[in-house]
Amino acid sequence: MTQNAATRTDDINSPRGLADHLARRAYLADEGLAAAAYLALRMRRPLFLEGEAGVGKTALARTLAEVLGAPLIRLQCYEGLDATQALYDWDFPRQLLHLRAAEAAGATDVARLEAELYDRRFLLARPLLQALETTPSVLLVDEVDRADDEFEAFLLEVLSDFTISIPELGTIHAEEPPVVVVTSNRTREVHDALKRRCLYHWLEHPSFDREVAIIRRRLPDATERLARQVARAAQRLRGEDLLKPPGVAETLDWTEALLTLGLRDLEPDTVAVTLGAVLKYREDQERVVRRGLDALLDGN
Amino acid sequence: MDGRGMGGPRGDLSRPATGAGDVIATMTGFARTLRAAGVDAGPERLQAMVAALDHLDVLDPRDVYWAGRLTLCADPDDLPRYDRCFAAYFSGETARPGRPPPPTVIVRHVAVPVTASGDRDTRDEEPTDDVHTATASAVEVLRHRDVSGLSPAERAEVNRLIALLDASTELRRSRRLTPAPSGRLDQARTVRTLLRRGGEVSRLHHRAHRRKPRRVVLLVDVSGSMTPYADALLRFAHAAMRSGARTTEVFSVGTRLTRLTSELRHRVPDLAMTAASDAIPDWSGGTRLGEELKEFLDRFGQRGMARGAIVVIASDGWERGDAGLLGEQMARLHRLAHRVVWANPHKARPGYEPLTGGMVAALPHIDDFVAGHSADALAELAEVIGAVRRRSPVIGAGRDERNRGA
Numbered sequence: 001m002t003q004n005a006a007t008r009t010d011d012i013n014s015p016r017g018l019a020d021h022l023a024r025r026a027y028l029a030d031e032g033l034a035a036a037a038y039l040a041l042r043m044r045r046p047l048f049l050e051g052e053a054g055v056g057k058t059a060l061a062r063t064l065a066e067v068l069g070a071p072l073i074r075l076q077c078y079e080g081l082d083a084t085q086a087l088y089d090w091d092f093p094r095q096l097l098h099l100r101a102a103e104a105a106g107a108t109d110v111a112r113l114e115a116e117l118y119d120r121r122f123l124l125a126r127p128l129l130q131a132l133e134t135t136p137s138v139l140l141v142d143e144v145d146r147a148d149d150e151f152e153a154f155l156l157e158v159l160s161d162f163t164i165s166i167p168e169l170g171t172i173h174a175e176e177p178p179v180v181v182v183t184s185n186r187t188r189e190v191h192d193a194l195k196r197r198c199l200y201h202w203l204e205h206p207s208f209d210r211e212v213a214i215i216r217r218r219l220p221d222a223t224e225r226l227a228r229q230v231a232r233a234a235q236r237l238r239g240e241d242l243l244k245p246p247g248v249a250e251t252l253d254w255t256e257a258l259l260t261l262g263l264r265d266l267e268p269d270t271v272a273v274t275l276g277a278v279l280k281y282r283e284d285q286e287r288v289v290r291r292g293l294d295a296l297l298d299g300n
Numbered sequence: 301m302d303g304r305g306m307g308g309p310r311g312d313l314s315r316p317a318t319g320a321g322d323v324i325a326t327m328t329g330f331a332r333t334l335r336a337a338g339v340d341a342g343p344e345r346l347q348a349m350v351a352a353l354d355h356l357d358v359l360d361p362r363d364v365y366w367a368g369r370l371t372l373c374a375d376p377d378d379l380p381r382y383d384r385c386f387a388a389y390f391s392g393e394t395a396r397p398g399r400p401p402p403p404t405v406i407v408r409h410v411a412v413p414v415t416a417s418g419d420r421d422t423r424d425e426e427p428t429d430d431v432h433t434a435t436a437s438a439v440e441v442l443r444h445r446d447v448s449g450l451s452p453a454e455r456a457e458v459n460r461l462i463a464l465l466d467a468s469t470e471l472r473r474s475r476r477l478t479p480a481p482s483g484r485l486d487q488a489r490t491v492r493t494l495l496r497r498g499g500e501v502s503r504l505h506h507r508a509h510r511r512k513p514r515r516v517v518l519l520v521d522v523s524g525s526m527t528p529y530a531d532a533l534l535r536f537a538h539a540a541m542r543s544g545a546r547t548t549e550v551f552s553v554g555t556r557l558t559r560l561t562s563e564l565r566h567r568v569p570d571l572a573m574t575a576a577s578d579a580i581p582d583w584s585g586g587t588r589l590g591e592e593l594k595e596f597l598d599r600f601g602q603r604g605m606a607r608g609a610i611v612v613i614a615s616d617g618w619e620r621g622d623a624g625l626l627g628e629q630m631a632r633l634h635r636l637a638h639r640v641v642w643a644n645p646h647k648a649r650p651g652y653e654p655l656t657g658g659m660v661a662a663l664p665h666i667d668d669f670v671a672g673h674s675a676d677a678l679a680e681l682a683e684v685i686g687a688v689r690r691r692s693p694v695i696g697a698g699r700d701e702r703n704r705g706a
Binding site: 035042093148200 | 340342344345348351352355356362363366367369370371373374375376379474475476477487488491492494495512546561598600602603604605607
């Protein structure tokens with residue numbers, strides 16, 4: 001991370017330039033993703049990423065943060081997520097403590113005391129507010145489809161003008177809007193209004209050559225031969241009829257597992273012991289074993 | 301965009317280069333082509349595309365491609381359409397003509413003689429009571445009639461009955477908390493009132509989990525053998541959509557899986573049905589239920605749509621494909637879903653036994669097995685969907701009874 005200093009948004013002046021910056025941090029983006037991320041930076045529009053699990057949606061946000069030298073602020077969505085967990089909350093115990101302390105000290109100016117209670121220092125900033133207050137920053141709203149629609153409407157409000165109004169304190173406006181990456185696994189259709197605010201990109205599994213390059217880049221210990229073997233096996237697994245085809249994340253896990261075990265070659269018996277790193281369903285493992293592990297390997 | 305024109309994807313500058321206005325005109329035409337192909341490329345998205353081109357090279361076809369794809373599309377289903385339109389539009393061809401006209405005939409709402417007399421002031425010789433009884437029983441008979449053998453007028457009446465059904469679902473406990481008279485302590489609210497009262501605890505506030513309607517997913521078989529019933533079942537799906545638009549998902553299955561949720565969102569039943577039949581490419585084709593179910597689970601179900609949902613499959617179980625696959629997928633569905641309901645219109649026929657290959661394979665993985673061949677049977681289906689809400693305690697027993705068949 002130290003080999004390049006943080007890059008200012010203005011220094012990146014083409015999608016290819018951004019792709020180079022990302023590549024230097026071991027994230028290999030294809031043409032479409034580079035264009036998407038570039039436009040998200042320049043147009044200040046949230047980037048809405050959809051795709052299979054493990055294709056690098058979250059990793060993109062992390063790498064973008066590294067490129068910009070900005071902190072990554074992550075909001076993991078789940079059902080029941082509400083404003084006090086996503087936006088801000090008042091620190092009630094501290095407010096109470098302050099009140100008691102003021103009472104003990106014999107404070108009499110009630111109006112001033114009340115004003116003090118709603119001071120910025122008693123405000124707990126949750127991810128969305130943090131992102132607005134931190135410049136520059138990268139905000140990752142992860143798996144937005146897991147939150148319920150009430151939250152979506154609320155997110156739309158924040159993302160459309162990057163302003164949060166707190167009744168007791170006033171309006172907080174982002175000096176420079178954060179770079180926003182919203183990811184979804186499509187468990188339900190996200191509302192159109194939210195998508196309309198965003199740039200939409202569908203992430204595919206990488207091509208064979210790109211996947212080999214990713215493995216080599218992320219795990220320098222892996223030989224070209226091993227990377228090619230693993231990538232080819234992963235591509236074949238994606239072609240099989242599996243409950244959960246492996247993503248790049250799984251391919252990397254697999255390669256790392258092989259390297260940790262000191263295995264330098266993908267062979268049927270090494271596949272058998274490490275299959276759990278790439279296939280996470282018993283049915284999938286059984287199916288692949290039944291078809292024969294040799295089928296994953298030939299042609300190497 | 302200063303005086304530069306638009307290039308085609310293959311670099312042919314067939315369109316004259318006259319300035320920014322020209323880029324906008326070109327892109328507006330492109331957006332219109334996309335809309336004709338079914339991509340929701342509205343003015344706001346178009347504006348975003350023009351703004352995106354500001355940051356990219358308008359003369360580079362790849363840049364134009366990505367600027368459009370990132371701003372005008374909003375769904376993976378849009379992408380193939382976008383690619384097709386992009387290739388066609390910028391190579392100078394016109395867009396593909398719209399879809400072929402819908403194969404189904406939708407009967408417009410007609411005044412039905414049976415009910416028209418309902419409020420008529422007939423002070424004739426014949427006693428009015430008779431007319432009323434006749435009408436009431438005619439509707440009652442119609443309720444139980446198999447929809448496959450109805451005249452257009454009767455069908456319209458049945459459609460009206462279906463449209464009136466309340467197919468809202470049972471409630472489930474949500475993760476979201478809401479103020480309640482009892483439950484866990486709501487610290488934030490309690491402290492807030494406490495601060496207002498100057499530090500005195502005057503009352504404790506509580507909150508509890510809110511209750512939300514459970515998601516319903518309807519898979520309607522539109523293959524050849526289901527033709528007489530598909531319209532009524534889709535109308536039922538529409539009634540379910542209206543009872544809970546945000547928690548209902550509708551698909552048609554046959555030889556292809558088609559998501560109809562947005563088509564059926566229209567409030568007027570006939571318009572929704574027109575939109576739905578426009579969208580279904582495989583009316584009255586074959587059935588590959590196992591494969592379709594697998595596709596549903598792969599693309600939507602496993603990701604979350606079927607998780608904890610009530611899944612209704614409306615089909616006669618005539619499986620042309622591998623019944624083993626259907627059984628396997630039904631087992632998978634049953635593991636994901638809260639309840640699996642199968643509506644088979646043939647179930648109501650006297651002497652029906654679930655003997656078709658598909659039905660035999662699916663039966664062990666079904667919670668409720670209902671008919672759905674008439675307005676009355678569809679009302680029963682609506683009741684099954686909303687079981688817990690409407691008649692709470694005896695679910696277990698009732699379910700077993702239904703499973704054993706009529």
